Amino acid sequence: MTMADDLPPDEDDSNLLGDQDFKAAFGEDLAQTLKLETWSSGVDPKEIMARFQREISTAVQREDRVRALIREKLLPRIAGRKHGPAEAGVFRALPGELSTIHEGLLFPGNVIAVLGTAVSHQSLPLSITQIGVAAVGYHGSAGTFSQNLFRKELAAKDTNSLQEAVDCIANRHNTKAAIHREILSRLAQRGIRTYAERAVLVDKVTAEWRIGHGNPFAHELLTGSGHVGLLKASLQVLERLVRVQQKFVFVSNAQPEQGLMTLGLALDAGEYIVFENLERQTKNLFRSWKETDPRLPLTRRFVHTICPDVLLGVFRVSNRTAPRLFYAHREHVHMAARVAMADSIVRVEKSYPLLLDVAELTCRSKFGEDGFEGFVQDAYAQAGAHLQYLLERESRR
Structure with missing residues (x-):
C-alpha cells in the first residue's frame, strides 16, 4: 500500500500538475506568483x-464569440447525431405551455419537491449526525422525515484495564482509523442523506410529478459510498423511480457538466436541449473496480438496464441567468423540462425551481445547525460534561 492509498482523494498526489499547466491556466509562471515582491501592498480598490473589469470583459467577449458559433453551427447538429438518443435535440417551451403547467399542476399541488440536509x-467521545428530508408543494408541506446517527468512539466494555486506555489513544492517533472515521462521516452526511431524498420522493410522495435535486443516479448511490448495503437499497429505490414513477425531473x-453548460449558454430563454442518456456517464464509475468487487455485477446490471431510460439535458428560462441541467425519464422528458422551467420562472432571477428552495428552507428551519447544536450542548451539560468536549467550529476552509 502506498502513501497515496492512505490519503483522501483530494490529497492524492498522483494527479499533480506541472508548472507549465499553471502558466497555461493563469498566464504567468508559478515562480513569479510566489514572489512576494510581485504582490500588492494592501488593498487598492481602484x-x-x-483589473477585474478588464479580465471579466475579455472573458465575456470570448464567451459571446463561442456562444454565437455554438448556436449557429453546433445546436442544429444535436438532433440525429451518432450515438445520441432518439429524443435528442433543441426544443422550445412556449409561454402558454408553462402557464398551463402553473394552473394545472404546480399551484394545485400536483408537483412535490424533495430535498434533504445533514448536520453533524x-x-x-461521540459523533452525531442528523439527517432531515422535506417534501413540499404549493399547498404546503407533504411531510418531513429525520434520522439521528450516533457513532461512538469507544465500544462498551466491562474491563477497566490499562490496555483499554492504551488502545483508545492508539486508535484515535492512527491515520488509517482517522480516514475510516472520515469515510463513515461522509457515508452518513452524503450517502444516506442522498438515498433518503430519493426514497422519500418514491415511497412517501403521492403527487403526480416529483422534483429532486442533482443527478438522480448520484455517485454516492451507485458506489454505495463503499457499502454494499447502501448500494443495494439505492438501486432498488432508483429502479422503482424509473420503472414505476417515471414522472420526475x-x-x-451546480455545474458538473461544463461542456453541456456551455451548450446551455447558447440557448435563448425558453429553449432546452435533450442531450444524452446516463449510460455513458455511469459506465465510468466501475471501470477501475476489480472483477472481485461485490458491487460490480449489481452496478453493471443497473447501468445497462436502467440508465438508458433517463436522459440528461439543459434548459434556460432567462437570457440574464445561467442554464440548468435536468434529468428526466425518456417517456416524459419534454413535459419534465416544462415542469422544471415553469417552476423556475416563478422566481426568474434565480432560474431554479422555487419548490426546491422552499424544501431547503423547510429543512433548515426544522433540522438546521443552530437548533441541532443547541440540543447537543444541552445534552452535554445535562451529562455533566459542559464544554470540555465542544471544540471551536473550524472557520478556515
Whole structure:
C-alpha cells in the first residue's frame, strides 16, 4: 500500500500538475506568483476594480464569440447525431405551455419537491449526525422525515484495564482509523442523506410529478459510498423511480457538466436541449473496480438496464441567468423540462425551481445547525460534561 492509498482523494498526489499547466491556466509562471515582491501592498480598490473589469470583459467577449458559433453551427447538429438518443435535440417551451403547467399542476399541488440536509457534531467521545428530508408543494408541506446517527468512539466494555486506555489513544492517533472515521462521516452526511431524498420522493410522495435535486443516479448511490448495503437499497429505490414513477425531473444548481453548460449558454430563454442518456456517464464509475468487487455485477446490471431510460439535458428560462441541467425519464422528458422551467420562472432571477428552495428552507428551519447544536450542548451539560468536549467550529476552509 502506498502513501497515496492512505490519503483522501483530494490529497492524492498522483494527479499533480506541472508548472507549465499553471502558466497555461493563469498566464504567468508559478515562480513569479510566489514572489512576494510581485504582490500588492494592501488593498487598492481602484486598481482591483480596473483589473477585474478588464479580465471579466475579455472573458465575456470570448464567451459571446463561442456562444454565437455554438448556436449557429453546433445546436442544429444535436438532433440525429451518432450515438445520441432518439429524443435528442433543441426544443422550445412556449409561454402558454408553462402557464398551463402553473394552473394545472404546480399551484394545485400536483408537483412535490424533495430535498434533504445533514448536520453533524464531532467530538472525542461521540459523533452525531442528523439527517432531515422535506417534501413540499404549493399547498404546503407533504411531510418531513429525520434520522439521528450516533457513532461512538469507544465500544462498551466491562474491563477497566490499562490496555483499554492504551488502545483508545492508539486508535484515535492512527491515520488509517482517522480516514475510516472520515469515510463513515461522509457515508452518513452524503450517502444516506442522498438515498433518503430519493426514497422519500418514491415511497412517501403521492403527487403526480416529483422534483429532486442533482443527478438522480448520484455517485454516492451507485458506489454505495463503499457499502454494499447502501448500494443495494439505492438501486432498488432508483429502479422503482424509473420503472414505476417515471414522472420526475431532477435539477442541478451546480455545474458538473461544463461542456453541456456551455451548450446551455447558447440557448435563448425558453429553449432546452435533450442531450444524452446516463449510460455513458455511469459506465465510468466501475471501470477501475476489480472483477472481485461485490458491487460490480449489481452496478453493471443497473447501468445497462436502467440508465438508458433517463436522459440528461439543459434548459434556460432567462437570457440574464445561467442554464440548468435536468434529468428526466425518456417517456416524459419534454413535459419534465416544462415542469422544471415553469417552476423556475416563478422566481426568474434565480432560474431554479422555487419548490426546491422552499424544501431547503423547510429543512433548515426544522433540522438546521443552530437548533441541532443547541440540543447537543444541552445534552452535554445535562451529562455533566459542559464544554470540555465542544471544540471551536473550524472557520478556515
